[in-house]
Amino acid sequence: MSGSNLIRRRELVTALLARREGALVVPGLGSPTWDCFAAGDSPEYLYSWGGMGLAVPTALGVALARPERRVLALTGDGADGHRQPRRGRRANLAILVLDNESFGETGRQSGLTGAGTDLCGIARGAGIQETLTVTALDQLDALAELMFHTSGPTFAAAKIALTEEPWALPEKDGAVIARRFRGTLGL
């Protein structure tokens, strides 16, 4: 572990989502989904209970289909934090990795970022110029700016603490979640 993981995930997600200004949100399975629901339910959140590794690709698809809307993929370092939109693709997509350097969902086994994997470096290698590492809540303004007010793909990794949060379980039926989300887009 790097020792820099100090941010409380629920505090960060709640504060960030309060500033999303209409951005659509695709949280990854498990904790990012519980974090979003705990911050307040919205049909603009595509909750997921499964599909490991698919939050960023799904958010990319939404962003390509809806270029007028900002889309936030909210995922973990163990799930698909290493996946990036392909070089040169100008999707209106923000990626935030909640990085606790662990597989928090499955028993806190060590993750790759604690062993030196540089997620922002991977993002830059994939052609995302704008990246940010967040280590304290006082960077919230810069994070919100990068996620919601910068055009094109942007990437941030937030060093979150490995904490035990109260359960906050949203709708479980994927077909219902998907159609609720589409409904907000008039589909």
Add this chain to the structure above:
Amino acid sequence: MAAYDWSEDVFEAMRGREIATVATVPDGGLTRLLKRCEADAGTRVITLTTEEEGVGVLAGLWLGGQRAMMALQSSGVGNCINALGYARTLRAPCLMLVTMRGQWGEFNPWQVPMGQATRPVLEAMGVKGFPVDRAEEVGETFAAAADLAFQGDFAAAVLISQRIIGAKGFGK
């Protein structure tokens, strides 16, 4: 006799159904179709790092109101297995165009296990299989699979036989 070019039929069927995005890890048999798509200003080609990402990209495009498909080799179907459960749980349409290996006259034994398992694996994950072994029938088979997928929010895969693509060899 020149081989029948099914890619034009598929492209026309795509256009007629507003399928404007192809997510792909390419295969030799898909070359003409992908080049046709890349040459068309109204069609978007997304190159994936692994096929499973395509299931997410397709779901996302559908969530945003656009139709898309995947084009991949049968070996790549194996990389999608868990992801296909995502499309099924969302009840999102998932249309796949698969060029087969390990099947008709395959020279490379390393391709055979996944090639032979492709259809059973797809069906185990609830993907409706549409095998086709005549080049002239690829277009109509693709159209039928696309209609099933997008009208009913199902996953469907067109499996283009290696008999159409032609078995590879190393100069023999």
